[in-house]
Amino acid sequence: MQNWWSLKWHAIRANKHSYFLMAPYMILFAVFTVLPVLVSIVLSFTYFNMLEFPKFIGWQNYTRLFLEDDVFLIALKNTLLFAVITGPISYIACFVFAWIINELSPKLRAVMTLVFYAPSISGNVYFIWLMIFSGDRYGIMNGLLLKFGFILEPIQWLKTEGYIMPIIILVQLWLSLGTGFLAFIAGLQTVDGTLYEAGAVDGIKNRWQELWYITLPSMRPQLMFGAVIQITTAFAVADVSIALAGFPSVNYAAETIVTHLIDFGTTRFEMGFASAIATVLFLIMVASNLIVQKLLRKVGE
Amino acid sequence: MPKKRVNRSAWGTFSLFALLTVFGAFMVLPLVYAINNAFKPLDEIFIFPPTLFVRNPTMNNFVDLFNLLGNSWVPFSRYIFNTVFITGTGIVGHVIFASAAAYPLAKHHFPGKKILFTIVVLSLMFTPAVTAMPNYMIMSWLGLIDTYWAVIIPAFAYSLGLYLMKQFMEQIPDVLLEAAKIDGASEYRIFWSIVMPNVKPAWLTLIILLFQILWGSDGNGFIYSEQLKSLHFAAGQVVAGGIARSGAAAAVALILMSVPITLFVFSQSRIIETMATSGMKD
Numbered sequence: 011m012q013n014w015w016s017l018k019w020h021a022i023r024a025n026k027h028s029y030f031l032m033a034p035y036m037i038l039f040a041v042f043t044v045l046p047v048l049v050s051i052v053l054s055f056t057y058f059n060m061l062e063f064p065k066f067i068g069w070q071n072y073t074r075l076f077l078e079d080d081v082f083l084i085a086l087k088n089t090l091l092f093a094v095i096t097g098p099i100s101y102i103a104c105f106v107f108a109w110i111i112n113e114l115s116p117k118l119r120a121v122m123t124l125v126f127y128a129p130s131i132s133g134n135v136y137f138i139w140l141m142i143f144s145g146d147r148y149g150i151m152n153g154l155l156l157k158f159g160f161i162l163e164p165i166q167w168l169k170t171e172g173y174i175m176p177i178i179i180l181v182q183l184w185l186s187l188g189t190g191f192l193a194f195i196a197g198l199q200t201v202d203g204t205l206y207e208a209g210a211v212d213g214i215k216n217r218w219q220e221l222w223y224i225t226l227p228s229m230r231p232q233l234m235f236g237a238v239i240q241i242t243t244a245f246a247v248a249d250v251s252i253a254l255a256g257f258p259s260v261n262y263a264a265e266t267i268v269t270h271l272i273d274f275g276t277t278r279f280e281m282g283f284a285s286a287i288a289t290v291l292f293l294i295m296v297a298s299n300l301i302v303q304k305l306l307r308k309v310g311e
Numbered sequence: 312m313p314k315k316r317v318n319r320s321a322w323g324t325f326s327l328f329a330l331l332t333v334f335g336a337f338m339v340l341p342l343v344y345a346i347n348n349a350f351k352p353l354d355e356i357f358i359f360p361p362t363l364f365v366r367n368p369t370m371n372n373f374v375d376l377f378n379l380l381g382n383s384w385v386p387f388s389r390y391i392f393n394t395v396f397i398t399g400t401g402i403v404g405h406v407i408f409a410s411a412a413a414y415p416l417a418k419h420h421f422p423g424k425k426i427l428f429t430i431v432v433l434s435l436m437f438t439p440a441v442t443a444m445p446n447y448m449i450m451s452w453l454g455l456i457d458t459y460w461a462v463i464i465p466a467f468a469y470s471l472g473l474y475l476m477k478q479f480m481e482q483i484p485d486v487l488l489e490a491a492k493i494d495g496a497s498e499y500r501i502f503w504s505i506v507m508p509n510v511k512p513a514w515l516t517l518i519i520l521l522f523q524i525l526w527g528s529d530g531n532g533f534i535y536s537e538q539l540k541s542l543h544f545a546a547g548q549v550v551a552g553g554i555a556r557s558g559a560a561a562a563v564a565l566i567l568m569s570v571p572i573t574l575f576v577f578s579q580s581r582i583i584e585t586m587a588t589s590g591m592k593d
Contacts, residue, residue, distance in 0.1 A: 021422050027498035028415035035412035036427065038468035041449060043434050046442030053445070103334070110331050120579055122331070124572075125339050131523050131575055132568035137560075138345045150344065153361035184338065189471075189520070196586035217323060238435050246438030268440040275444045288441045299436050 047292065053285035060279050071286035082287070084262050085270040088175065089245060089291075092266065093298070095179055097244035100186035104236060107187065108194035109221070123195060130188035136250055139181050143167040143254070171263040174255050178264055181250050186243060190236035197232030201225055226309045233309065237302045245295050248272065267291045345568065348561035349373075356557050372558035379559055380545060385537050387545070394542040397459055398525040401466035405521050406514050409472040410480075414502050416473075417480035418488060428477070434470045450533060461533035466525060472517045478588045479513040480506065515578050516585040523571055543567065 022029070054071055056064035075082050111122045142150045145166040152164040167173050201224070209224050226233070248268035251257075255264035258273065267287060275284035343363065348356060350368040380387035415421065416428055439446075446465070447456075455461040483506060491501045529544035546563040549556055575582070 018422055025415075025419060025421035028419045028421045031415050031498065031502060032412040032427070035408040035468055035473065038408070038464060039431070039434075039470070039473075042446060042465040042468055043442065043470065044430065045449060046445035047434075047437075049445035049448070050442060107331065107334065110327050122335065123579065123583075124576060125335050127575065128342055128568075128572055129338055131519075131571045132342065135342075135345060135564050135568045138341045138564060141348070141557075141561075142341065142344070148357050148361055150361045150363075157360035184341070187338070192583060193586045196583045196588075199583065200587045216320065242436055242438055246440060248440060268438065271440060271443075281444055284444055288444070292437050292441050295437050296433070 050285045050288045050292075053282050054289045056282045056285075058281040058285075060281055064282065067282070071283050072290075074283065075286055075290065081262050081265060082267075082270055085265040085267050088263075088265055089247065089267045091175065092179065092182065092247045093241070093244040096182045096186060096247075097240055100183055100244070101190065101236060101240040103183070104187055104191040104240070105194050105233075108191055108198055109225070111195065112198040123192075126187045127191060130185050130191075136181055136185060136253055139177070139184075139254060140168075143177055145169060168255055169260055171261055174259060174263040178247070178251055178254055181254065182244075182247055185250070186240070188239070188243070190239040193232045193235050193239075194229070197229040198225070201228040230306065230309060233306050234303060237306060238299055241298050241302060242295060245291065245298070267294075342568070345561065345564045349565035351558070351561070353558050356561070372562040375556075376549065376559040376562045379549065379556070385540075389538055390540065390542045390545040393459070393539060394526065397462050397528070397541060398522060400459075401463045401525045402518050402521045404463065404467040405469060405472055406517050408467045409469075409476050409517065410507060410510065410514075411502065413473055413476035413480050414506050417477045418483070418485070418506075431470045431473055435474060447533070456533060457535050457539065459534075459539060462525070462528055466521060469521070469524070471520060475516055475520075475585060475588075476510065476513055479510055479585055482588055483509050512581045513585045515581045519571075519574060519578060519582055522574060526567075526571055 053064060055066060055068060057067050057070075058064035107122075107126050111119050111126070114122060144150075144152070145164060145168065147153060147156055147164045149164070149167070151167065152161070155161045156164065165173070167177060205224050205228065206220060209220060214220050214223060246268055247266050251259065251264040251266055251269055252272075257269060259265060259269075268291070271284055271287045271291070274280045274287065340363070347363060347365040349372055350365045350370070352367055352369045352371060355362070355366060377387065380390070416424060450456050450461050455464065487505060487509075488501055491505050496504070527543055529541050529547065534540055546567055549559050549563050
């Protein structure tokens with residue numbers, strides 16, 4: 011044991027330059043990312059209102075969250091609905107469009123990449139959709155439907171419970187072809203071309219088989235990366251919900267785990283309770299990431 | 312890139328391109344609408360039925376916008392300065408810090424390397440909202456609340472940038488680094504004069520990613536003083552103004568979105584080159 015430690019210590023001293031180079035980043039990373047997560051987990055077992063010292067209360071925040079907080083259950087349901095719909099759809103869309111675009115000529119490919127990527131980088135301009143779904147007759151959706159006679163009077167899209175979720179899902183999908191999409195385009199360009207020729211010789215009959223047996227397995231690293239990005243965004247819906255449906259939304263129709271977190275954290279200052287919400291969200295994200303990565307290992311088998 | 316491939320049915324090609332066109336239109340139409348709106352005279356914005364394309368383009372909305380913001384309590388130029396300062400400083404710091412940390416992770420072997428990298432990858436998996444509140448407390452202990460630094464300093468240590476940079480650096484041939492070592496260069500010298508110039512394409516990706524995050528941030532929760540707030544915040548105020556300011560709001564939308572899109576157009580091929588190495592190892 012003594013020997014192991016002295017060996018380690020020796021290795022650490024020999025690499026002091028490595029640690030020195032990493033220090034500025036790692037210190038900031040620890041302070042602003044790792045420490046907050048740990049603080050959040052600890053606080054989730056306390057009652058804390060920012061004024062008094064946190065008081066340890068065990069699992070109370072969690073039992074209150076799942077048994078007494080009706081709005082949290084709405085938020086949980088909405089978030090899972092978002093994640094189950096926008097997660098897989100946007101992930102598959104990212105891949106399918108990257109795959110089709112990859113077969114275009116370089117010029118056209120650049121244009122189409124921009125078309126699909128532009129919404130996600132255009133700097134939070136989802137308030138365009140406020141104009142489209144505006145509740146009066148000048149909103150473009152109401153205007154079109156009125157003009158063609160589908161409806162007789164304007165619909166309050168973002169103030170009617172039944173329409174809020176579908177609209178937010180639509181906007182979220184519009185925004186979702188981001189970093190994952192770029193990673194897929196890049197990944198497709200690195201697939202070894204000779205594999206396709208070999209595949210043709212081995213009796214691959216059409217592009218769908220080519221996709222399943224050659225393209226997808228060659229891109230496994232990018233598929234993993236894309237999955238992490240899409241899952242994280244799918245569970246973190248909040249900005250779009252707040253921008254379009256307001257905060258809080260009509261009868262909490264657009265409440266998500268993150269808006270619920272913001273509610274308790276910044277409006278009611280119940281930090282312990284908010285931390286419990288954050289911890290639950292963190293666990294959901296990590297768990298779904300692990301499940302999806304397990305599934306992705308089976309691709310092309 | 313493989314050239315003409317076999318095994319293609321015409322029907323398959325047609326349906327795939329139909330799909331691409333339909334969804335491409337869905338992606339781009341709201342943006343086209345936003346661009347056109349910015350040049351519509353006020354009576355055209357409130358025309359019924361609403362139109363997608365502008366008929367009598369005008370610059371009035373932009374003039375209105377500058378007048379509106381010119382008369383506000385904080386001059387418009389201050390918002391621009393704030394945004395440019397936050398974005399610029401954040402990007403420079405992030406590129407340097409993330410690269411310095413990525414180099415040992417990609418090329419050196421030392422105790423703790425695996426665990427450090429695993430934590431960084433794990434942190435890709437959660438949203439900033441999870442840590443927003445403890446972050447606020449830490450910021451206030453450090454006395455950073457209501458300063459630019461509350462937005463800038465955490466940006467130095469975003470995990471996505473380090474992750475992409477590390478993957479990219481793994482492609483640098485080891486012989487290059489060893490040659491420099493034999494010539495007597497120190498690790499810092501190697502990092503600065505050999506590694507950094509070699510990862511320029513990856514800088515660009517980091518710059519674009521950080522630009523998107525910082526350009527769109529309004530420092531909400533951390534910055535209270537009006538004179539420290541960003542362009543994005545000012546834009547939000549205009550949009551919140553409702554019908555009376557619809558023209559100016561459309562102009563704001565165009566200004567906000569045109570900058571990152573332009574930046575991407577000019578750097579697209581380099582970014583994709585970097586992303587090609589972004590794969591997550593099994």
